[in-house]
Amino acid sequence: MPNLKDLKNRISSVKSTRKITKAMQMVAAAKLRRAQEAAEMSRPYTERFNAVMKKLAASVGDAENAPRLLAGTGEDKVHLLVVMTAERGLCGGFNANIAKLAKAEAADLLGKGKTVKIITVGKKGRDAMKRDYGQYFVDHVDLTEVKRVGYADAQAVAANVLNRFDAGEFDVAKIFYSQFENVVTQIPTKQQIIPADVGDLDEADTETFYEYEPDETAILADLLPRGVATQIFSALLENGASEQGARMSAMDNATRNAGDMIDKLTIEYNRSRQAVITNELIEIISGAEAL
Numbered sequence: 001m002p003n004l005k006d007l008k009n010r011i012s013s014v015k016s017t018r019k020i021t022k023a024m025q026m027v028a029a030a031k032l033r034r035a036q037e038a039a040e041m042s043r044p045y046t047e048r049f050n051a052v053m054k055k056l057a058a059s060v061g062d063a064e065n066a067p068r069l070l071a072g073t074g075e076d077k078v079h080l081l082v083v084m085t086a087e088r089g090l091c092g093g094f095n096a097n098i099a100k101l102a103k104a105e106a107a108d109l110l111g112k113g114k115t116v117k118i119i120t121v122g123k124k125g126r127d128a129m130k131r132d133y134g135q136y137f138v139d140h141v142d143l144t145e146v147k148r149v150g151y152a153d154a155q156a157v158a159a160n161v162l163n164r165f166d167a168g169e170f171d172v173a174k175i176f177y178s179q180f181e182n183v184v185t186q187i188p189t190k191q192q193i194i195p196a197d198v199g200d201l202d203e204a205d206t207e208t209f210y211e212y213e214p215d216e217t218a219i220l221a222d223l224l225p226r227g228v229a230t231q232i233f234s235a236l237l238e239n240g241a242s243e244q245g246a247r248m249s250a251m252d253n254a255t256r257n258a259g260d261m262i263d264k265l266t267i268e269y270n271r272s273r274q275a276v277i278t279n280e281l282i283e284i285i286s287g288a289e290a291l
Helices: 004-060 094-111 123-136 151-166 216-290
Strands: 078-084 115-121 137-141 172-180 186-194
Touching (some): 004 216, 094 123, 115 151, 151 216
16 A cells, blocks of 8 residues: 555646646637637638539540549559648547548558558658558658648648649549547548549539630649649648647546546545554554553
8 A cells, every 4th residue: 555645746746737637628728719710711612612623624524635633644553641630649539540541541552552652741640650651651741830720831731742743653642631520529531632532523513504714624724733722721720620629628538537536546545544543543552551
C-alpha cells in the first residue's frame, strides 16, 4: 500500500492535469465555433462550384480535347494519396482515423499491383504513415507556423499536386480528411480530385441550355485547377473543425476521468490515513496497558 505522502503527491499531480485538460477543452471550444462557421460557410460555395463543373463536363462529354484534369491520363497505374491531418495530437482518434483510411487505401492499391505515392499535410499524418509506408513518401507540407488556414495554403498544396500531375508523376490523386458532423462525430473521408470526380453526368441538369463564351473546354481548363484548390481548401476547413471538435470531446473525457481518479485516490488516502491513526491508537493503548 502506498504511503500517505505518495498518495497526496499523486492527487496533487492529477489535479494539475485536470486543470490543464479543462483549459484545453475551453480553448478548443472557443476555436471550434470559428472553425465550424468557416467549414459550414464553405459548403454552399463548394457544392455550387461542383454543380457548375458537372454541367460543363456534361456539355463536353467524352470529347477528345477535354482537359487532362477531367479526362485523366488514360492510365490507372500510379496513385497519389494526399493525407491531411493535424499538426498536434491530444484530439482523440481524429488523426488515427484518417491515417487508418489512407493505410487501407494504400494497402488495397498495392495489393492490386498499383504504384502508390504519398504526400502528407500535417505532422501527425506523417508520423502515423511513416512506419508502414514511409518508402512511398514524396513530400510533406508543414503547416505548424500557420495560425489559421487560408486559401493561399490550399493553393500551395494544389500547386504541388498539379505540378506533379503535369510532370506525369501520377495518374490518379485522392485526398483524405475528416468531414465535420458535430462535436462527437467526425467522418474520415476519401475524395478523388484528379481526374475530377464530377459524379454521374446523366444526372446533370440538361433541361436548361447554356451558351458559353469561350467554349466549355476553355472554361474547364481554367476552372479545373481552381477546383482542385477549392476541394483541398474545403477539406482543410473540415479538418480544422473536426480537429477542434475531437479535441474538445477528448479533453472533456480526460477531465472527467481525472475527476474520477481524484475521487478514488482521495478515498484511498482517507482509508490509509485512518489505518495509520488506528495503528497509532492501538500502540498508545497497548503501551498504557503495559504500564
